[in-house]
Amino acid sequence: GQQLNQSPQSMFIQEGEDVSMNCTSSSIFNTWLWYKQDPGEGPVLLIALYKAGELTSNGRLTAQFGITRKDSFLNISASIPSDVGIYFCAGQSVGSSNTGKLIFGQGTTLQVKP
């Protein structure tokens, strides 16, 4: 089945540092979404991307839809302790049979040291 490769698997950084994570797929995607999951909670949508090359920001977060439509990255600038959590990329690949089916990456666990 379709897979998303998300990296890195985990990161341990100092408060104030910038963070970058990315996802790649073996097939072309229509949509890229980035979610954050706090412990004991459900994933919360951070950024949604719908066009190749699209660059979107949400506060200190910036995400881009890769031009090949097979990848996306998420950057977090000036990290703070509350950025701790698991970040997931998710996407929907091209094809009518894939409508509504979000495929999730394996997640990037972020820890921030104050």
Add this chain to the structure above:
Amino acid sequence: DTAVSQTPKYLVTQMGNDKSIKCEQNLGHDTMYWYKQDSKKFLKIMFSYNNKELIINETVPNRFSPKSPDKAHLNLHINSLELGDSAVYFCASSQEWGLSDEQFFGPGTRLTVL
């Protein structure tokens, strides 16, 4: 007000039992989903309903039976629970089938089968 809610939050039960998890969304969305998150945090879609109709069934065992009494509710019934069913189950909703992939997640139900 909670957008997507699930009950119960925690469910501990014996192997072989039958249990149900309930989900409600007050966002006015047409489409609802059930996801399973395993111990490695991998999120995988199980079912999707659009306007009370089953759209996606991702090769989930027949012991899992979703039911949507109306488009604001999607419940999950599990028969003859097995150890491998232990996981966190997330309900999600999105505005309209095929229109937007932005899915909003509930807080999750942690199921432990002993």
